[in-house]
Amino acid sequence: MKLGFYPGCSLEGASREYNESVMAIAEKIGIELVSIPDWNCCGATAAHNLNKELSLSLPARNLALAEEAGLTELVVPCAACYSRFTMVQHELMHDEPLHKRVNEIIGKEYKGNLRILNVIQFIDEYVIDKLDENVKFEFNKKVACYYGCLLVRPNKVLKFDRTEDPQTMDIVMKKLGADAIDWAYKTECCGAGFSVSFTEAVARLSGNIVEDAVHRGAEAIIVACPMCHSNLDMRRKEIDKFNGKKSDIPVIYITQAIGVALGIDHKKLGLQRHFVPVNLKDFKPFVKKEIDVEKPQNMEVE
Amino acid sequence: MSNPHHTEDNTLAGKIKKNVGVSLVKCYQCGKCSAGCPVSGDMDYPPSLLIHKLQTGLPNHEEDVLRSKSIWYCLSCEMCIARCPMEVDIPPMMDYLRGESIRLNKANPAAKNIIKFHKAFLNSIKNTGRLYEMGLIVDYKMKSLNMMQDVTLAPTMLAKGKLKIFPEMIKNRKNIRQIFLNTINKQK
Structure with a gap:
């Protein structure tokens, strides 16, 4: 099974262990994560603090490239990139003139047919059901x-x-x-x-x-x-x-x-x-137990 | 057709309404934004007071807002909008005010390092298409002249494999430069 993937700059640099661990569990459960070809930085805080159109265009270029590559679902582990992508998609889909303007700026057409998943949604939809047999x-x-x-x-x-x-x-x-x-x-x-x-x-x-x-x-x-x-x-x-x-x-x-x-x-x-050493030891063999949790309900949004 | 009884609102609050669609008249000053804001203690005016100043529409208050530390200390953490009973969307308002503050050359001196960091960050993207952390650190140090800041951090990051020596360059850098020329570097 293949899913689109946007690592983002942190995961290629200072947070590479996040990337390594995402890749390792995806491999273990048989999911191939395909990076957006020639992806660029989402602009993060710097872009939206200084210029609105720039902060929309940098993520939009990635979303357009993902669509061009035929991806329909995009896993974005970095919470900041995930936030930027989701906000941009929301703004463009609710503002036709702005959407047109951003497509002109990036010289590509983003249609908006992409599902953007953060790492927990990815785990929830594709990983969690495979845990019991693999843990x-x-x-x-x-x-x-x-x-x-x-x-x-x-x-x-x-x-x-x-x-x-x-x-x-x-x-x-x-x-x-x-x-x-x-x-x-x-x-x-x-x-x-x-x-x-x-x-x-x-x-x-x-x-x-x-x-x-x-x-x-x-x-x-x-x-x-x-x-x-x-x-x-x-x-x-x-x-x-x-x-x-x-x-x-x-x-x-x-x-x-x-x-x-x-x-x-x-x-x-x-x-x-990590800077703070991870000294967790003595993990016991896994025994499946029923856990007493109820899935949280999303707040009602009108 | 323009309505003759409806003149354009030239206050800063009016511009916020027009440009980012945030209506400040809805705010009734309950103060939940200021109570939840993690940096309201660092700010000169907490978020609810910023809004109150803008609600007056008076030039001296608008000047205070554009010259405030508050707009730059805002972390865009979105706690204010999460808790606002009237859904006054403060984060996009802050983005707009920061843009205006820079455009009119009114940015608070206390924010100079924050702005230098943002600019160094965007420079890196403009040149390579991605964030080049090592380049960002060097560029920021040159801009802020804080040469000694975090000198012990970089060697540890290198040793842990967290810092790349060379930048990652995307192929279509022309496209990125075009995006910058069409937005933040647009010739007026």
Whole structure:
């Protein structure tokens, strides 16, 4: 089975372990992820902070290229790229003159026939049913699932999970045998793209997230966004300074956690690339249990 | 046909309504946006106060808004719109205000590094089609003159295989340059 794929710049650089783990689990369950030919950067925060048309055109070029390549579904693991793509698709499909203008700017025609999936939707639709037969180890740890901003907001456009207390990642982790805790910072912002240009704010916002997860006894923070990961992991020195104490809680991509449970080699999942060492051991053989979770209902959107 | 009783609204709030479709009159100042905003404490005016200033339509208040730190400290985290009972879409309003603030040369000095970072980021895309992290860091340091910032980060990133020495170049860079020329680098 083949699905379209947009890695984005982070997954090719500072967050390559996210890419490695997405690829590793896709391979394990027999899904081929096909990258958009000649894809470009989505423009991220920089583009929409400075110029609206640029922020629409950069993602639109990728979407048009994906359509040209005959792709119908696109997996976008980076939460920021996913947010930009979904927002752009929404805006263009609801504004005919703008849609025409953007097609002129990019010199291509984007029709809008693409389904855009974030990593959790990808897992939910294509991976989760294959877990029971493939899982080797139980992820028997207490984890704090951290969603951040861009996977769940704005709900009106993304229509994904609940905006204040999302559950999709928690359900996946519970299925793998983890104890997914209730905590207060699930959807609070980590400071996102200000890692370099406003580090004090990132230290404080990410510091509060790490502190709450540790305080409630989590052994790992599970994420699905490269910006959340780099702020919580690579900024740990600044976080610890802000909190006035050292913390060693690792930050793990949900795809790495699934990979660990599937028995994939930890190196292949890139777990050695984190700044905060991942020393999770003693995973027990997996025994399937019925878990007591109800799928969250999407908020009604008129 | 234009309605003779309906003159064009030239206030900043009017321009926001016209350009991004966000209606600020709906805001009744409940303050949920400011309560949920993760950086309202860093801002000179929290989001609800920005809106209040714009609601007055007075030039001095509009000037305060365009020269504020607030519009640049906004993280675009979308918490405000998630919690607004009137669905006043603040993030696109912030995008519009940032654009106007730059265009009119009114950006707050406290935001200079944030703007330099955004510009270095876009430069990288314009040249290669993708973000070249090493180039971004060097370009930002040259622009901001913060040479010593994060000097210990890069070597660790390199050792962990997280930093590429050479940029990834896309094939159709002409297309990307065209996009920039048609948008942010448009000759007026």
